[in-house]
Amino acid sequence: MKNMMEVQALTFTYNGATEPSLKRINLPIEKNKVTALIGPSGCGKSTLLRGMNRIHDLYPGHRYDGTINLLNSDGEAYTDILTIKKEAELIRLRQRVGMIFQKPTPFPMTIFENIAYGLKLSGVKKRTQIEEVVEQSLRDAALWGEVKDRLSLDARSLSGGQQQRLCIARAIALKPEVILFDEPTSALDPISTLAIEEMISVLREQYSICIVTHNMQQAARISDFTGFMYLGEMVEFDKTETIFMKPSVKQTEDYISGRFG
Protein backbone atom coordinates (compact mmCIF):
# COMPACT_ATOMS: atom_id res chain seq x y z
CA MET A 1 0.00 0.00 0.00
CA LYS A 2 1.16 3.53 -0.72
CA ASN A 3 2.21 5.79 2.11
CA MET A 4 -0.15 8.67 2.82
CA MET A 5 2.74 11.05 3.33
CA GLU A 6 6.46 10.84 2.75
CA VAL A 7 8.91 13.27 4.26
CA GLN A 8 12.13 13.04 2.28
CA ALA A 9 15.46 14.63 3.20
CA LEU A 10 13.69 17.50 4.92
CA THR A 11 15.92 20.21 6.33
CA PHE A 12 14.17 23.05 8.11
CA THR A 13 15.64 26.27 9.43
CA TYR A 14 13.71 28.74 11.56
CA ASN A 15 13.71 32.38 10.55
CA GLY A 16 16.91 34.01 11.75
CA ALA A 17 18.55 30.76 12.89
CA THR A 18 21.96 29.81 11.56
CA GLU A 19 21.65 26.08 12.26
CA PRO A 20 18.79 24.00 10.85
CA SER A 21 16.36 22.52 13.40
CA LEU A 22 15.70 19.49 11.22
CA LYS A 23 18.47 17.78 9.32
CA ARG A 24 17.66 15.62 6.29
CA ILE A 25 14.69 13.92 7.91
CA ASN A 26 12.99 10.96 6.26
CA LEU A 27 9.63 9.79 7.55
CA PRO A 28 6.88 7.73 5.94
CA ILE A 29 3.31 8.10 7.21
CA GLU A 30 1.57 4.87 6.33
CA LYS A 31 -2.11 4.94 5.46
CA ASN A 32 -4.49 4.02 8.30
CA LYS A 33 -1.65 3.60 10.74
CA VAL A 34 -0.48 5.57 13.75
CA THR A 35 3.07 6.88 13.57
CA ALA A 36 4.59 8.24 16.77
CA LEU A 37 7.51 10.63 17.11
CA ILE A 38 9.46 10.49 20.35
CA GLY A 39 12.60 12.21 21.59
CA PRO A 40 13.79 14.66 24.23
CA SER A 41 12.67 18.28 24.31
CA GLY A 42 14.15 20.33 21.52
CA CYS A 43 14.86 17.33 19.27
CA GLY A 44 12.64 18.74 16.52
CA LYS A 45 9.65 16.43 16.66
CA SER A 46 7.07 19.22 16.95
CA THR A 47 8.95 21.22 14.33
CA LEU A 48 8.68 18.26 11.98
CA LEU A 49 4.98 17.79 12.74
CA ARG A 50 4.29 21.47 12.11
CA GLY A 51 6.09 21.24 8.79
CA MET A 52 3.75 18.51 7.70
CA ASN A 53 0.83 20.90 7.26
CA ARG A 54 2.99 23.98 6.72
CA ILE A 55 1.64 25.62 9.84
CA HIS A 56 5.10 27.19 10.27
CA ASP A 57 4.18 29.38 7.33
CA LEU A 58 1.79 31.39 9.48
CA TYR A 59 5.01 33.28 10.27
CA PRO A 60 7.30 34.22 7.39
CA GLY A 61 10.98 33.60 6.79
CA HIS A 62 11.46 29.92 7.65
CA ARG A 63 13.34 27.78 5.16
CA TYR A 64 12.44 24.29 3.97
CA ASP A 65 14.68 22.05 1.86
CA GLY A 66 13.66 18.61 0.70
CA THR A 67 10.27 17.15 -0.04
CA ILE A 68 7.05 16.40 1.82
CA ASN A 69 4.88 14.31 -0.46
CA LEU A 70 1.16 14.00 0.21
CA LEU A 71 -0.82 11.36 -1.65
CA ASN A 72 -3.38 12.97 -3.95
CA SER A 73 -7.06 12.21 -3.42
CA ASP A 74 -6.95 9.92 -6.47
CA GLY A 75 -4.55 7.69 -4.51
CA GLU A 76 -2.15 7.53 -7.46
CA ALA A 77 0.33 10.40 -7.53
CA TYR A 78 1.92 12.59 -4.88
CA THR A 79 2.11 16.35 -4.53
CA ASP A 80 5.06 17.98 -2.80
CA ILE A 81 3.36 20.26 -0.29
CA LEU A 82 6.49 22.38 -0.02
CA THR A 83 5.75 23.67 -3.53
CA ILE A 84 2.39 25.15 -2.44
CA LYS A 85 2.49 28.93 -2.65
CA LYS A 86 -1.09 30.23 -2.72
CA GLU A 87 -2.71 30.97 0.63
CA ALA A 88 -5.96 29.29 -0.43
CA GLU A 89 -4.10 26.12 -1.26
CA LEU A 90 -2.36 26.18 2.11
CA ILE A 91 -5.76 26.45 3.80
CA ARG A 92 -6.96 23.50 1.74
CA LEU A 93 -3.80 21.60 2.77
CA ARG A 94 -4.53 22.21 6.45
CA GLN A 95 -8.02 20.81 5.94
CA ARG A 96 -6.55 17.66 4.43
CA VAL A 97 -3.85 17.48 7.10
CA GLY A 98 -5.51 18.52 10.36
CA MET A 99 -3.73 19.29 13.59
CA ILE A 100 -4.52 18.89 17.29
CA PHE A 101 -2.43 20.84 19.78
CA GLN A 102 -1.21 20.15 23.28
CA LYS A 103 -3.62 22.52 24.97
CA PRO A 104 -7.26 22.28 23.93
CA THR A 105 -8.16 25.36 21.87
CA PRO A 106 -11.94 25.66 21.83
CA PHE A 107 -13.28 28.78 20.11
CA PRO A 108 -15.21 31.12 22.43
CA MET A 109 -18.56 29.98 21.10
CA THR A 110 -21.03 27.14 21.62
CA ILE A 111 -20.12 23.49 21.29
CA PHE A 112 -22.20 23.27 18.12
CA GLU A 113 -20.69 26.40 16.59
CA ASN A 114 -17.15 25.22 17.32
CA ILE A 115 -17.64 22.45 14.80
CA ALA A 116 -20.01 24.23 12.44
CA TYR A 117 -17.64 27.18 12.07
CA GLY A 118 -15.06 25.40 9.92
CA LEU A 119 -17.79 23.76 7.86
CA LYS A 120 -19.38 27.10 7.08
CA LEU A 121 -15.99 28.57 6.17
CA SER A 122 -15.41 25.69 3.80
CA GLY A 123 -18.70 26.49 2.06
CA VAL A 124 -21.26 24.15 3.57
CA LYS A 125 -24.48 26.12 3.87
CA LYS A 126 -27.35 23.67 4.39
CA ARG A 127 -28.37 23.60 8.06
CA THR A 128 -29.40 19.91 7.99
CA GLN A 129 -26.07 18.93 6.45
CA ILE A 130 -24.18 20.92 9.08
CA GLU A 131 -26.20 19.28 11.86
CA GLU A 132 -25.48 15.87 10.42
CA VAL A 133 -21.72 16.44 10.23
CA VAL A 134 -21.61 17.98 13.72
CA GLU A 135 -23.32 14.91 15.17
CA GLN A 136 -21.15 12.46 13.24
CA SER A 137 -17.92 14.26 14.17
CA LEU A 138 -18.89 14.34 17.84
CA ARG A 139 -19.72 10.64 17.66
CA ASP A 140 -16.37 9.84 16.01
CA ALA A 141 -14.60 11.85 18.69
CA ALA A 142 -16.49 9.85 21.36
CA LEU A 143 -18.06 13.01 22.77
CA TRP A 144 -21.62 12.89 21.46
CA GLY A 145 -23.04 11.01 24.45
CA GLU A 146 -21.67 13.59 26.86
CA VAL A 147 -22.72 16.78 25.04
CA LYS A 148 -25.77 15.96 22.93
CA ASP A 149 -28.11 17.71 25.36
CA ARG A 150 -26.01 20.84 25.75
CA LEU A 151 -24.80 21.70 22.27
CA SER A 152 -25.70 25.32 22.81
CA LEU A 153 -23.50 25.73 25.88
CA ASP A 154 -20.19 27.59 25.70
CA ALA A 155 -17.47 25.09 24.72
CA ARG A 156 -15.22 26.48 27.42
CA SER A 157 -17.56 25.02 30.05
CA LEU A 158 -16.39 21.51 29.10
CA SER A 159 -13.65 19.69 31.01
CA GLY A 160 -10.11 19.65 29.59
CA GLY A 161 -10.49 16.13 28.19
CA GLN A 162 -13.85 17.01 26.64
CA GLN A 163 -12.43 20.21 25.14
CA GLN A 164 -9.63 18.20 23.54
CA ARG A 165 -12.12 15.74 22.06
CA LEU A 166 -14.14 18.71 20.81
CA CYS A 167 -11.04 19.99 19.03
CA ILE A 168 -10.59 16.54 17.48
CA ALA A 169 -14.26 16.55 16.40
CA ARG A 170 -13.68 19.99 14.89
CA ALA A 171 -10.72 18.71 12.91
CA ILE A 172 -12.45 15.57 11.63
CA ALA A 173 -15.58 17.50 10.61
CA LEU A 174 -13.51 18.79 7.69
CA LYS A 175 -12.79 15.22 6.57
CA PRO A 176 -9.01 15.35 6.75
CA GLU A 177 -6.87 12.55 5.38
CA VAL A 178 -4.09 12.91 7.92
CA ILE A 179 -4.40 14.04 11.54
CA LEU A 180 -1.34 15.39 13.33
CA PHE A 181 -1.42 15.27 17.12
CA ASP A 182 1.07 17.42 19.02
CA GLU A 183 1.18 15.99 22.55
CA PRO A 184 -2.61 15.82 22.68
CA THR A 185 -2.84 14.39 26.20
CA SER A 186 -0.02 16.04 28.10
CA ALA A 187 -2.44 18.46 29.75
CA LEU A 188 -5.00 15.77 30.59
CA ASP A 189 -5.61 13.41 33.52
CA PRO A 190 -5.05 9.65 33.06
CA ILE A 191 -8.70 8.81 32.40
CA SER A 192 -9.15 11.53 29.75
CA THR A 193 -5.82 10.39 28.30
CA LEU A 194 -7.09 6.84 27.94
CA ALA A 195 -10.30 8.13 26.32
CA ILE A 196 -8.24 10.04 23.73
CA GLU A 197 -5.97 7.05 23.13
CA GLU A 198 -8.96 4.79 22.64
CA MET A 199 -10.40 7.30 20.21
CA ILE A 200 -7.15 7.48 18.25
CA SER A 201 -7.16 3.71 17.86
CA VAL A 202 -10.66 3.95 16.37
CA LEU A 203 -9.87 6.99 14.20
CA ARG A 204 -6.98 5.07 12.67
CA GLU A 205 -9.47 3.02 10.65
CA GLN A 206 -10.40 6.14 8.69
CA TYR A 207 -7.42 8.44 8.95
CA SER A 208 -3.64 8.31 8.88
CA ILE A 209 -2.25 9.61 12.12
CA CYS A 210 1.04 11.08 13.27
CA ILE A 211 1.47 11.84 16.96
CA VAL A 212 4.20 13.59 18.90
CA THR A 213 4.35 12.45 22.51
CA HIS A 214 6.61 12.71 25.52
CA ASN A 215 4.88 9.75 27.06
CA MET A 216 6.77 6.73 25.76
CA GLN A 217 4.27 4.25 27.11
CA GLN A 218 1.65 6.12 25.14
CA ALA A 219 3.69 5.74 21.95
CA ALA A 220 4.13 2.05 22.76
CA ARG A 221 0.40 1.61 23.40
CA ILE A 222 -1.14 3.36 20.44
CA SER A 223 1.31 3.54 17.55
CA ASP A 224 2.23 1.12 14.78
CA PHE A 225 5.48 2.85 13.90
CA THR A 226 7.79 4.98 16.00
CA GLY A 227 10.51 7.42 15.05
CA PHE A 228 13.11 8.45 17.61
CA MET A 229 14.53 11.92 17.01
CA TYR A 230 17.54 13.56 18.58
CA LEU A 231 19.11 16.96 17.88
CA GLY A 232 17.14 17.46 14.70
CA GLU A 233 17.88 14.05 13.25
CA MET A 234 15.80 10.92 12.80
CA VAL A 235 17.96 8.49 14.73
CA GLU A 236 15.81 5.42 14.21
CA PHE A 237 12.47 4.62 12.62
CA ASP A 238 10.89 1.19 12.85
CA LYS A 239 7.86 -0.77 13.94
CA THR A 240 6.88 0.33 17.44
CA GLU A 241 7.40 -3.19 18.74
CA THR A 242 10.97 -3.23 17.49
CA ILE A 243 11.77 0.21 18.86
CA PHE A 244 10.60 -0.73 22.35
CA MET A 245 11.86 -4.31 22.44
CA LYS A 246 15.00 -4.39 20.32
CA PRO A 247 16.05 -1.01 18.96
CA SER A 248 19.13 -1.13 16.70
CA VAL A 249 20.69 2.18 17.72
CA LYS A 250 22.21 2.56 21.19
CA GLN A 251 20.97 6.14 21.49
CA THR A 252 17.38 4.92 21.06
CA GLU A 253 17.90 2.20 23.64
CA ASP A 254 19.36 4.68 26.13
CA TYR A 255 16.46 7.07 25.65
CA ILE A 256 13.60 4.60 25.90
CA SER A 257 15.11 2.75 28.85
CA GLY A 258 15.85 5.96 30.75
CA ARG A 259 19.66 5.77 30.69
CA PHE A 260 22.30 8.42 30.40
CA GLY A 261 23.08 8.96 26.75
Added chain:
Amino acid sequence: MIKGQHISHKFDEEVEALTSSVLSMGGLVCQQLNSAVTALLTCDKAMAEAVIEDDVKVNTFDVKIDEQCNRIIVMRQPTATDLRLVMAIIKTTNDLERIGDEAKRIARQAIDISARGPIPELFDSIEQLAERVKDMLNRSLDAFARKNIEEAVSVISLDTKVDKDYENLTRQQITYMMEDPRKIPASIDLLWSARALERIGDRSCNICEYVIYLVKGKDVRHIDLEELEDHL
Protein backbone atom coordinates in the same frame (compact mmCIF):
# COMPACT_ATOMS: atom_id res chain seq x y z
CA MET B 1 25.09 -5.11 26.30
CA ILE B 2 24.16 -1.67 27.48
CA LYS B 3 26.62 -0.54 30.10
CA GLY B 4 25.20 2.94 30.73
CA GLN B 5 23.40 3.57 33.97
CA HIS B 6 19.77 4.50 34.35
CA ILE B 7 18.98 8.09 35.19
CA SER B 8 17.20 6.60 38.22
CA HIS B 9 19.83 5.11 40.57
CA LYS B 10 17.10 3.25 42.35
CA PHE B 11 16.25 1.41 39.14
CA ASP B 12 19.91 0.39 38.77
CA GLU B 13 19.87 -0.91 42.32
CA GLU B 14 16.68 -2.87 41.70
CA VAL B 15 18.08 -4.49 38.56
CA GLU B 16 21.30 -5.32 40.38
CA ALA B 17 19.41 -6.83 43.33
CA LEU B 18 17.28 -8.87 40.94
CA THR B 19 20.28 -10.23 39.04
CA SER B 20 22.07 -11.11 42.23
CA SER B 21 18.98 -12.95 43.54
CA VAL B 22 18.96 -15.08 40.37
CA LEU B 23 22.64 -15.88 40.75
CA SER B 24 22.16 -16.82 44.41
CA MET B 25 19.26 -19.05 43.43
CA GLY B 26 21.43 -20.57 40.69
CA GLY B 27 24.21 -21.22 43.20
CA LEU B 28 21.78 -22.93 45.54
CA VAL B 29 20.34 -25.09 42.77
CA CYS B 30 23.85 -26.15 41.63
CA GLN B 31 24.63 -27.11 45.19
CA GLN B 32 21.38 -29.10 45.43
CA LEU B 33 22.24 -30.98 42.26
CA ASN B 34 25.82 -31.70 43.40
CA SER B 35 24.61 -33.00 46.75
CA ALA B 36 21.84 -35.10 45.19
CA VAL B 37 24.29 -36.73 42.79
CA THR B 38 26.85 -37.37 45.57
CA ALA B 39 24.11 -38.79 47.79
CA LEU B 40 23.05 -41.09 44.95
CA LEU B 41 26.56 -42.30 44.15
CA THR B 42 27.62 -42.76 47.78
CA CYS B 43 24.25 -43.96 49.09
CA ASP B 44 24.33 -41.17 51.64
CA LYS B 45 20.83 -41.05 53.06
CA ALA B 46 21.43 -38.07 55.33
CA MET B 47 22.72 -35.96 52.48
CA ALA B 48 19.74 -36.93 50.34
CA GLU B 49 17.36 -35.91 53.10
CA ALA B 50 19.09 -32.56 53.39
CA VAL B 51 18.54 -31.98 49.66
CA ILE B 52 14.83 -32.73 50.02
CA GLU B 53 14.59 -30.41 52.98
CA ASP B 54 16.43 -27.56 51.25
CA ASP B 55 14.13 -27.56 48.24
CA VAL B 56 11.92 -25.15 50.15
CA LYS B 57 14.77 -22.61 49.97
CA VAL B 58 14.76 -22.88 46.20
CA ASN B 59 11.00 -22.35 46.15
CA THR B 60 11.35 -19.29 48.37
CA PHE B 61 13.80 -17.77 45.90
CA ASP B 62 11.35 -18.51 43.08
CA VAL B 63 8.56 -16.59 44.80
CA LYS B 64 10.82 -13.73 45.87
CA ILE B 65 12.27 -13.21 42.39
CA ASP B 66 8.80 -13.24 40.83
CA GLU B 67 7.84 -10.50 43.26
CA GLN B 68 10.92 -8.47 42.36
CA CYS B 69 10.08 -8.82 38.65
CA ASN B 70 6.45 -7.82 39.20
CA ARG B 71 7.61 -4.79 41.09
CA ILE B 72 9.98 -3.68 38.35
CA ILE B 73 7.33 -4.19 35.67
CA VAL B 74 4.75 -2.14 37.51
CA MET B 75 7.07 0.60 38.81
CA ARG B 76 9.48 0.97 35.91
CA GLN B 77 7.70 -0.23 32.78
CA PRO B 78 10.98 -1.65 31.48
CA THR B 79 11.79 -1.49 27.77
CA ALA B 80 14.39 -2.99 25.43
CA THR B 81 17.28 -4.66 27.36
CA ASP B 82 15.58 -4.03 30.70
CA LEU B 83 12.40 -5.68 29.46
CA ARG B 84 14.31 -8.62 28.03
CA LEU B 85 16.25 -8.99 31.27
CA VAL B 86 13.05 -9.20 33.30
CA MET B 87 11.51 -11.67 30.84
CA ALA B 88 14.67 -13.79 30.77
CA ILE B 89 14.81 -13.81 34.56
CA ILE B 90 11.18 -14.83 34.98
CA LYS B 91 11.79 -17.77 32.66
CA THR B 92 15.21 -18.65 34.09
CA THR B 93 13.92 -18.84 37.65
CA ASN B 94 11.09 -21.05 36.48
CA ASP B 95 13.64 -23.46 35.00
CA LEU B 96 15.87 -23.22 38.07
CA GLU B 97 12.94 -24.08 40.30
CA ARG B 98 12.19 -27.13 38.17
CA ILE B 99 15.87 -28.15 38.24
CA GLY B 100 15.57 -27.97 42.04
CA ASP B 101 12.59 -30.35 41.81
CA GLU B 102 14.60 -32.75 39.66
CA ALA B 103 17.43 -32.67 42.21
CA LYS B 104 14.88 -33.52 44.88
CA ARG B 105 13.70 -36.42 42.73
CA ILE B 106 17.27 -37.74 42.46
CA ALA B 107 17.63 -37.41 46.25
CA ARG B 108 14.47 -39.52 46.71
CA GLN B 109 15.89 -42.24 44.45
CA ALA B 110 19.13 -42.03 46.46
CA ILE B 111 17.19 -42.81 49.64
CA ASP B 112 15.44 -45.78 47.99
CA ILE B 113 18.69 -47.12 46.59
CA SER B 114 20.55 -46.70 49.89
CA ALA B 115 17.80 -48.66 51.67
CA ARG B 116 18.33 -51.52 49.25
CA GLY B 117 22.13 -51.45 49.43
CA PRO B 118 24.42 -50.09 46.71
CA ILE B 119 25.12 -51.91 43.45
CA PRO B 120 28.35 -50.20 42.34
CA GLU B 121 28.46 -51.55 38.80
CA LEU B 122 25.18 -49.75 38.10
CA PHE B 123 26.68 -46.40 39.01
CA ASP B 124 29.49 -46.06 36.48
CA SER B 125 27.38 -44.96 33.59
CA ILE B 126 25.30 -42.44 35.54
CA GLU B 127 28.40 -40.76 36.91
CA GLN B 128 29.48 -39.61 33.45
CA LEU B 129 25.98 -38.31 32.68
CA ALA B 130 25.83 -36.52 36.03
CA GLU B 131 29.20 -34.84 35.53
CA ARG B 132 28.20 -33.58 32.11
CA VAL B 133 24.88 -32.20 33.35
CA LYS B 134 26.48 -30.52 36.37
CA ASP B 135 28.93 -28.87 34.03
CA MET B 136 26.10 -27.70 31.75
CA LEU B 137 24.17 -26.16 34.61
CA ASN B 138 27.25 -24.41 35.99
CA ARG B 139 28.20 -23.03 32.62
CA SER B 140 24.65 -21.92 31.78
CA LEU B 141 24.64 -19.82 34.97
CA ASP B 142 28.05 -18.51 34.08
CA ALA B 143 26.76 -17.54 30.62
CA PHE B 144 23.87 -15.74 32.31
CA ALA B 145 26.10 -13.89 34.76
CA ARG B 146 28.49 -12.75 32.04
CA LYS B 147 25.84 -12.36 29.33
CA ASN B 148 28.13 -14.54 27.22
CA ILE B 149 26.48 -15.94 24.10
CA GLU B 150 29.48 -18.01 22.96
CA GLU B 151 29.32 -19.90 26.23
CA ALA B 152 25.54 -20.23 25.90
CA VAL B 153 25.83 -21.75 22.41
CA SER B 154 28.58 -24.08 23.60
CA VAL B 155 26.34 -25.36 26.44
CA ILE B 156 23.44 -25.90 24.05
CA SER B 157 25.72 -27.95 21.80
CA LEU B 158 26.43 -30.34 24.71
CA ASP B 159 22.82 -31.44 24.89
CA THR B 160 23.19 -34.05 22.14
CA LYS B 161 25.97 -35.68 24.18
CA VAL B 162 23.71 -35.81 27.22
CA ASP B 163 20.96 -37.37 25.14
CA LYS B 164 23.46 -39.94 23.89
CA ASP B 165 24.67 -40.71 27.45
CA TYR B 166 21.07 -41.14 28.53
CA GLU B 167 20.32 -43.46 25.65
CA ASN B 168 23.41 -45.58 26.36
CA LEU B 169 22.55 -45.75 30.04
CA THR B 170 19.01 -46.89 29.30
CA ARG B 171 20.28 -49.62 27.02
CA GLN B 172 22.81 -50.74 29.59
CA GLN B 173 20.25 -50.90 32.40
CA ILE B 174 17.93 -52.95 30.21
CA THR B 175 20.77 -55.45 29.74
CA TYR B 176 21.41 -55.58 33.50
CA MET B 177 17.74 -56.13 34.20
CA MET B 178 17.55 -58.98 31.71
CA GLU B 179 20.69 -60.58 33.09
CA ASP B 180 19.66 -60.39 36.72
CA PRO B 181 16.02 -59.63 37.57
CA ARG B 182 17.01 -58.94 41.19
CA LYS B 183 18.57 -55.72 39.97
CA ILE B 184 15.34 -54.49 38.40
CA PRO B 185 14.20 -52.24 41.30
CA ALA B 186 17.62 -50.59 41.58
CA SER B 187 17.90 -50.17 37.81
CA ILE B 188 14.49 -48.54 37.67
CA ASP B 189 15.47 -46.10 40.42
CA LEU B 190 18.61 -45.33 38.51
CA LEU B 191 16.69 -44.79 35.29
CA TRP B 192 14.45 -42.28 37.08
CA SER B 193 17.54 -40.43 38.23
CA ALA B 194 19.05 -40.52 34.77
CA ARG B 195 15.81 -39.16 33.36
CA ALA B 196 15.93 -36.32 35.92
CA LEU B 197 19.51 -35.54 34.89
CA GLU B 198 18.60 -35.51 31.23
CA ARG B 199 15.79 -33.04 31.98
CA ILE B 200 18.22 -30.82 33.90
CA GLY B 201 20.40 -30.77 30.78
CA ASP B 202 17.39 -29.59 28.75
CA ARG B 203 16.57 -26.90 31.28
CA SER B 204 20.18 -25.68 31.32
CA CYS B 205 19.86 -25.29 27.55
CA ASN B 206 16.67 -23.28 28.11
CA ILE B 207 18.58 -20.90 30.37
CA CYS B 208 21.19 -20.47 27.64
CA GLU B 209 18.45 -19.68 25.13
CA TYR B 210 17.18 -16.92 27.44
CA VAL B 211 20.73 -15.54 27.62
CA ILE B 212 20.78 -15.31 23.82
CA TYR B 213 17.35 -13.63 23.87
CA LEU B 214 18.57 -11.20 26.50
CA VAL B 215 21.70 -10.20 24.63
CA LYS B 216 20.61 -10.46 21.01
CA GLY B 217 16.88 -9.91 21.28
CA LYS B 218 16.35 -13.08 19.24
CA ASP B 219 14.08 -15.87 20.31
CA VAL B 220 16.03 -19.06 19.55
CA ARG B 221 13.77 -21.56 21.24
CA HIS B 222 12.54 -24.53 19.23
CA ILE B 223 15.23 -24.38 16.54
CA ASP B 224 18.08 -26.81 16.04
CA LEU B 225 21.73 -26.05 16.68
CA GLU B 226 22.64 -25.44 13.04
CA GLU B 227 19.84 -22.92 12.62
CA LEU B 228 20.88 -21.32 15.90
CA GLU B 229 24.45 -20.84 14.71
CA ASP B 230 23.14 -19.34 11.44
CA HIS B 231 21.00 -16.91 13.46
CA LEU B 232 23.99 -15.63 15.37
